[in-house]
């Protein structure tokens with residue numbers, strides 16, 4: 001192939017590999033990228049594999065960097081199952097989207113065009129067409145003509161004709177053994193909107209993110225990684241002044257019988273959060289990949305090995321510390337106005353606080369007032385108005401304290417179910433416990449703190465009936481503190497992520513509605529937002545991403561608590 005020359009000077013490069021196998025091709029390309037001084041800022045690699053790849057970590061190649069990459073990859077592949085997985089390597093500059101499952105199905109779930117296509121020989125013209133849909137004009141391809149074991153492919157004599165009819169030009173000079181290579185260059189116009197995301201890549205510029213919680217700062221970080229200059233505004237003086245100020249919380253997958261979108265989102269989102277935490281935080285102090293024991297309503301227990309407790313404010317700070325991000329506190333954004341292709345932000349006093357090509361609202365419940373207060377320039381479609389009206393401010397209180405006495409029989413790891421208990425979290429004041437959380441659908445009518453705390457202690461006694469003492473009552477005897485905030489919950493308890501269609505133009509995006517699972521959802525939602533914005537590979541199945549879209553159809557479902 002013509003790499004690394006072809007990617008010189010480009011911001012990002014995207015490879016589609018329909019035959020990921022043991023990942024060796026990926027590792028080789030990563031090393032080429034790492035060594036190249038002209039490399040693009042980001043390397044996106046989408047690998048399709050029928051089963052979870054087995055990476056050889058005892059590679060005999062005399063290259064420490066490659067071995068360490070192989071180890072990192074093998075570690076990330078532990079316990080992966082069918083579906084899409086976003087894996088960030090090399091300080092998050094290499095984004096691997098591993099799609100495990102049937103190749104045709106996985107190709108159908110994509111929404112991007114590759115710069116380089118590496119593939120096995122397709123079986124028929126439909127398979128060739130699927131590949132063509134995933135290529136940019138000018139994309140170089142390399143096709144192994146020996147079909148992988150157990151699969152069929154068009155014959156060596158059929159293939160060139162099939163490829164040419166679909167827009168793939170074959171190299172005439174070079175004809176490697178058992179392979180075909182060339183360029184995707186159809187004689188016809190490639191229709192716009194060929195990608196289901198319908199987005200044309202935005203070039204990095206100046207962006208404002210409203211809201212310095214875990215949703216806003218994860219978006220800010222993902223944008224900054226792509227070269228955007230990001231200013232994060234918050235009405236509070238410090239970051240994480242809203243629900244993300246939670247002193248400690250759990251990131252843990254949600255499990256459902258039908259593996260519903262929330263389950264898939266929380267499972268893959270938790271794994272992505274673990275990667276960020278591992279890279280940016282101090283283990284044992286800011287977070288711990290402790291695993292979580294779930295006590296289910298049916299009396300069974302379920303162990304989640306890939307789960308953690310985390311202090312979200314620490315991650316918010318770490319994301320904000322990325323190059324290209326500035327934080328501006330004490331600034332409530334009250335209105336947005338579109339002038340000269342830019343969004344002007346106004347504060348409560350009506351002052352202009354900056355102009356930006358892109359604005360992302362990640363201000364939880366505050367987004368509805370901001371959009372509605374922005375005048376005729378931000379006229380929203382009735383369906384979005386309706387979804388904003390349906391947002392619920394769900395109040396919650398977490399009880400916490402340090403141990404007044406040594407307690408025997410406490411679990412070593414966090415427990416969740418109807419409520420949660422995090423037993424051992426280090427802090428400057430000593431080892432802390434956390435028990436929570438209340439869930440009061442009407443924030444305005446929330447009961448007083450004492451009542452909420454009592455509810456937490458009762459829930460704890462049921463969650464963890466211990467021999468010899470009542471845990472709720474015992475912990476309640478020590479000095480106890482409470483922390484409260486409001487969750488932003490959507491009508492179907494899935495976040496709202498995507499562009500807001502307004503009367504006056506584009507460049508306004510939403511990332512809100514993290515509900516009771518913001519720690520699991522935020523990082524993956526940020527990847528989704530930037531992927532759609534930049535026409536990059538999606539971090540999740542296209543069909544799943546549709547369920548998070550701001551413009552999804554509103555299914556009317558009654559609100560149910562999600563402790």
Ligand SMILES: Cc1cc2nc3c(=O)[nH]c(=O)nc-3n(C[C@H](O)[C@H](O)[C@H](O)COP(=O)(O)OP(=O)(O)OC[C@H]3O[C@@H](n4cnc5c(N)ncnc54)[C@H](O)[C@@H]3O)c2cc1C
Pocket residue numbers: 210211212213214215216233234235236239240241242243244245246248249250251331332333334362363364365366367370395396397398436437438483484485486487488512513514515516517518519520521
């Ligand atoms: C008691 C409790 C326990 C929880 N436990 C867990 C848990 O264990 N696991 C889990 O995953 N989740 C948990 N959650 C939920 C989690 O905290 C949230 O999902 C997450 O923090 C939401 O992040 P966010 O960034 O969307 O919102 P926030 O953190 O609320 O951030 C929104 C920010 O926007 C700012 N803002 C609003 N309007 C404006 C404006 N107009 N201009 C400027 N700034 C503005 C606010 O000041 C705020 O800082 C819990 C929540 C509560 C209340």
